[in-house]
Amino acid sequence: MEPKAAPPARVDRLQPARPQGLVVVITGNGKGKTTSAMGMVLRACGHGLRSCIIQFMKGDLYSGEWDGVKRLGDLVELHATGKGFCGLRGNPYGREEHRANAQAAIALAREKMLSGEFALVVLDEINNAVRHRLVDLEQLLALLDDRPERLHLVLTGRNAAPEVIERADTVSEVNEIKHAYRKQIEPQPGIDY
Amino acid sequence: MEPKAAPPARVDRLQPARPQGLVVVITGNGKGKTTSAMGMVLRACGHGLRSCIIQFMKGDLYSGEWDGVKRLGDLVELHATGKGFCGLRGNPYGREEHRANAQAAIALAREKMLSGEFALVVLDEINNAVRHRLVDLEQLLALLDDRPERLHLVLTGRNAAPEVIERADTVSEVNEIKHAYRKQIEPQPGIDY
Numbered sequence: 001m002e003p004k005a006a007p008p009a010r011v012d013r014l015q016p017a018r019p020q021g022l023v024v025v026i027t028g029n030g031k032g033k034t035t036s037a038m039g040m041v042l043r044a045c046g047h048g049l050r051s052c053i054i055q056f057m058k059g060d061l062y063s064g065e066w067d068g069v070k071r072l073g074d075l076v077e078l079h080a081t082g083k084g085f086c087g088l089r090g091n092p093y094g095r096e097e098h099r100a101n102a103q104a105a106i107a108l109a110r111e112k113m114l115s116g117e118f119a120l121v122v123l124d125e126i127n128n129a130v131r132h133r134l135v136d137l138e139q140l141l142a143l144l145d146d147r148p149e150r151l152h153l154v155l156t157g158r159n160a161a162p163e164v165i166e167r168a169d170t171v172s173e174v175n176e177i178k179h180a181y182r183k184q185i186e187p188q189p190g191i192d193y
Numbered sequence: 194m195e196p197k198a199a200p201p202a203r204v205d206r207l208q209p210a211r212p213q214g215l216v217v218v219i220t221g222n223g224k225g226k227t228t229s230a231m232g233m234v235l236r237a238c239g240h241g242l243r244s245c246i247i248q249f250m251k252g253d254l255y256s257g258e259w260d261g262v263k264r265l266g267d268l269v270e271l272h273a274t275g276k277g278f279c280g281l282r283g284n285p286y287g288r289e290e291h292r293a294n295a296q297a298a299i300a301l302a303r304e305k306m307l308s309g310e311f312a313l314v315v316l317d318e319i320n321n322a323v324r325h326r327l328v329d330l331e332q333l334l335a336l337l338d339d340r341p342e343r344l345h346l347v348l349t350g351r352n353a354a355p356e357v358i359e360r361a362d363t364v365s366e367v368n369e370i371k372h373a374y375r376k377q378i379e380p381q382p383g384i385d386y
Contacts, residue, residue, distance in 0.1 A: 003289050003290050005293045005296065006290075008253035011254065011255055012253060013255040014379075014380055014386055016380065016382070017379065021381075025370075030366065030367075031217070031365050032232075032365045035233055036225035036367075037232065038232030039225075039227070039228030039230065042234070042257075042258055043231065043383055043386070046257030046259060046260035046261030047257045047260075047383050049382070059201055060204055061204065061207070062204055062205065063239075064235075064236035064240045068265075071264065071266065072261075072264050072265070082201075083200075093201070100196045101199075103198065152384050170224055170371060170373045172225045172367050174225065174229075174365050174366070175365065175368060176365060177218075177366050178358070178363060178364045180362040185362060186209040187207055188209055188212065189207070189242070190240050191217060191313075193236070
């Protein structure tokens with residue numbers, strides 16, 4: 001006779017002897033980079049930790065996380081500071097405008113990082129912003145140098161610079177094996193945006 | 194003079210002409226698979242969509258998402274049904290016990306999937322459970338065959354079976370480039386659990 005499904009005899013809880021902030025980079029061309037950062041924010045909430053999300057190059061196209069994080073209450077701040085993907089066909093804004101927004105965003109990132117108010121700061125699409133030179137690599141490296149020791153910093157976007165990967169603690173590359181849009185399936189709410 | 198950072202002139206909203214459910218697989222050996230699924234749940238909440246998360250092989254070790262999703266209110270159900278990673282050193286449960294829990298979990302998955310109550314069902318670590326034969330591949334494929342057309346199904350865990358990838362719409366492989374634990378950094382709350 002098969003044993004019955006029963007809960008585990010006990011639930012363990014990890015507790016690091018040495019809490020420390022990590023630099024996490026999520027890069028690659030597949031789906032699940034921003035999404036992964038949002039998952040870390042949700043997880044951090046479970047520990048009662050406060051997060052600040054700053055989205056680069058995003059702000060012109062609604063995405064569900066904008067309202068999703070509101071349900072997490074005062075544990076999360078989200079700033080969608082951008083004007084879409086610079087250079088993408090149909091985007092009506094000039095390079096200078098994109099750069100002005102990204103420059104304001106990196107200044108905001110520094111302010112939030114140093115405020116002492118957050119355990120986790122997400123710079124969403126920052127790798128992309130650096131790749132498009134809307135933010136200078138040196139600006140991002142200076143931010144990494146000035147990171148408070150206990151602060152987690154999560155950097156997303158494809159084409160992460162080697163210098164950023166070098167300085168990170170954990171780096172994942174998300175690769176596309178297949179994607180629904182290649183079958184002409186439209187983006188679906190909840191999954192794609 | 195650089196232009197001032199200003200919000201975009203307008204915010205667009207996508208709306209698919211043909212809403213449809215997607216099968217999304219997040220596999221690979223890197224950090225960010227469960228995390229990515231949690232991000233989709235958070236995003237779905239922003240659209241007012243309800244999600245059900247069923248965690249296979251997890252339930253013996255606290256993770257922040259257990260409390261994180263509680264903050265999302267009645268839009269999310271989470272069931273951590275497992276007893277840890279079968280075969281992992283130190284895990285005190287026998288294979289039969291792990292299988293009994295996974296079998297109860299797959300039955301629950303079917304029930305939730307067919308209930309009509311959810312837009313998104315996450316089967317967290319299901320790929321791993323299939324790999325360890327706690328769930329038979331045929332059981333998972335039957336579940337995929339019976340998926341309601343409008344339901345999104347997200348399957349996580351390393352070693353996704355080729356037959357599952359074949360049936361999926363979107364598949365990402367998360368590869369480890371580096372991970373903090375290789376530098377003997379302990380798992381940190383909010384990031385790793």
